[in-house]
Amino acid sequence: MASITREPNGRWRLRFMGAGDKRLSIFLGKMPQREAERFADAIDRLAALRATGQGLDPETIRWVAGVPQAIKNKLVAGGLMIAPEKIALGPFLAAYAAGRTDVKPGSRTAYKQAIGSLVGLLGANRALSDVTEGDAEALRIRMAADGYAQATIARRIKYCRQFFAAAVRQRLVDANPFQAVKVGSQQNRSRFQFVSRQEAAAIAAVCPDAEWRLLFALARFGGLRVPSEVMALRWCDVNWQERRLLVHSPKTARHEGKATRVIPLFPELVEPLNAAWDQAEPGTEYIIARHRCPDPTLRNQLERIARAAGLVLWPKPFQNCRSTRETELADEDYPVHVVCDWIGNSPTVAARYYLQTTEAHFARATGLPGPRPKSVQHVDASQCNQVQPGGRVHRISPENSDLHPLASEPGMGASASHAPQPGNRLGNSGDHELYLFGGVETSQAEPHAAVDSFVA
Numbered sequence: 001m002a003s004i005t006r007e008p009n010g011r012w013r014l015r016f017m018g019a020g021d022k023r024l025s026i027f028l029g030k031m032p033q034r035e036a037e038r039f040a041d042a043i044d045r046l047a048a049l050r051a052t053g054q055g056l057d058p059e060t061i062r063w064v065a066g067v068p069q070a071i072k073n074k075l076v077a078g079g080l081m082i083a084p085e086k087i088a089l090g091p092f093l094a095a096y097a098a099g100r101t102d103v104k105p106g107s108r109t110a111y112k113q114a115i116g117s118l119v120g121l122l123g124a125n126r127a128l129s130d131v132t133e134g135d136a137e138a139l140r141i142r143m144a145a146d147g148y149a150q151a152t153i154a155r156r157i158k159y160c161r162q163f164f165a166a167a168v169r170q171r172l173v174d175a176n177p178f179q180a181v182k183v184g185s186q187q188n189r190s191r192f193q194f195v196s197r198q199e200a201a202a203i204a205a206v207c208p209d210a211e212w213r214l215l216f217a218l219a220r221f222g223g224l225r226v227p228s229e230v231m232a233l234r235w236c237d238v239n240w241q242e243r244r245l246l247v248h249s250p251k252t253a254r255h256e257g258k259a260t261r262v263i264p265l266f267p268e269l270v271e272p273l274n275a276a277w278d279q280a281e282p283g284t285e286y287i288i289a290r291h292r293c294p295d296p297t298l299r300n301q302l303e304r305i306a307r308a309a310g311l312v313l314w315p316k317p318f319q320n321c322r323s324t325r326e327t328e329l330a331d332e333d334y335p336v337h338v339v340c341d342w343i344g345n346s347p348t349v350a351a352r353y354y355l356q357t358t359e360a361h362f363a364r365a366t367g368l369p370g371p372r373p374k375s376v377q378h379v380d381a382s383q384c385n386q387v388q389p390g391g392r393v394h395r396i397s398p399e400n401s402d403l404h405p406l407a408s409e410p411g412m413g414a415s416a417s418h419a420p421q422p423g424n425r426l427g428n429s430g431d432h433e434l435y436l437f438g439g440v441e442t443s444q445a446e447p448h449a450a451v452d453s454f455v456a
Contacts, residue, residue, distance in 0.1 A: 002041075089118070089131065090126075111159060117139065199311060215230055225249070252344060261341060261344050
């Protein structure tokens with residue numbers, strides 16, 4: 001165990017046990033006692049890591065980076081650490097990833113993938129200082145030969161650049177070997193697909209319950225991120241009176257003023273919300289309560305739903321739903337900053353990763369027959385009031401705002417009383433439930449009839 005003593009001249013002296021049980025000393029100079037004690041604690045951590053053969057943890061790496069070179073040489077001589085140029089690639093990358101507790105799970109998964117590619121090529125024991133620009137270029141060529149998409153290669157190279165930028169800041173290497181590697185764009189437009197309203201109606205018709213229909217509608221017509229933003233929605237976030245929805249965004253929460261955003265309660269969302277309210281258990285807090293599962297699970301479920309609807313699920317299913325919605329809104333007369341506020345991104349990100357060129361755009365430009373983009377805001381009010389025999393459609397409007405038990409509540413509603421309660425939930429009437437998706441009424445009892453009528 002390291003110990004400190006104050007010399008007659010006021011300078012601190014640190015004694016520690018080096019390799020081979022050799023007693024060594026380091027003169028620290030004049031400093032506060034607490035600082036000298038922290039130095040001794042760091043020496044103890046180094047000794048423990050040496051004894052167990054573990055790599056340096058993030059805290060110790062940061063401490064080593066700030067130590068004067070003369071003291072580093074003493075620690076190297078004592079066997080407590082190796083020279084900076086001999087720090088191995090694998091332990092450094094593992095320590096970096098473990099230390100980034102500020103990033104979301106998706107980013108940690110991306111770190112793991114990039115580390116796997118880099119270590120798979122160079123080996124975990126490769127010294128940081130031995131990684132060259134040629135190695136960085138070799139990684140890009142290797143991933144291309146393995147069949148990775150250009151966007152995937154770009155993303156992983158940029159993460160590797162990030163890793164070595166951290167090593168430069170910690171003075172573990174002099175330069176970033178990935179700095180000059182040209183990686184191209186991270187976007188892959190071959191995986192873009194516009195999710196039509198016909199496809200949305202077909203999906204809605206075969207969803208297993210009202211909650212899944214709402215989950216899909218929030219992605220396709222609300223433009224919400226799945227699962228993070230959809231799973232964070234609570235019933236008290238619905239402002240029925242002003243037809244607005246408060247969206248909590250974990251992805252952008254670290255940016256000032258971006259933790260939440262308010263979007264319109266688009267007409268396409270009204271019926272799925274009402275239907276989910278009807279099925280919610282009394283006292284339910286979250287809007288999506290029964291299907292709270294990770295993104296891969298939701299994608300697998302959506303793939304099964306798509307097969308039941310006779311569709312082949314498109315790439316990046318939830319991302320393309322957001323992309324489709326932003327493209328629709330951009331085709332309306334809304335300013336770009338309004339569209340981006342509702343979707344929760346910037347104009348630069350929207351242009352690069354979201355906005356699509358569709359067949360409807362070509363048809364409009366050429367004047368040839370083809371699909372025309374439908375208005376997403378101007379749904380015929382008469383459609384919302386239609387009631388088929390044996391069924392009903394909820395209609396929330398100023399004229400009949402008392403239809404929903406929360407409609408008279410002002411503001412967003414911040415109390416738990418907004419959760420479904422016995423006696424104030426909307427009752428089911430008739431033998432059928434009707435759902436409005438993009439102007440199409442879809443009956444739960446006869447789902448495919450509505451889809452067929454839409455396509456026809």
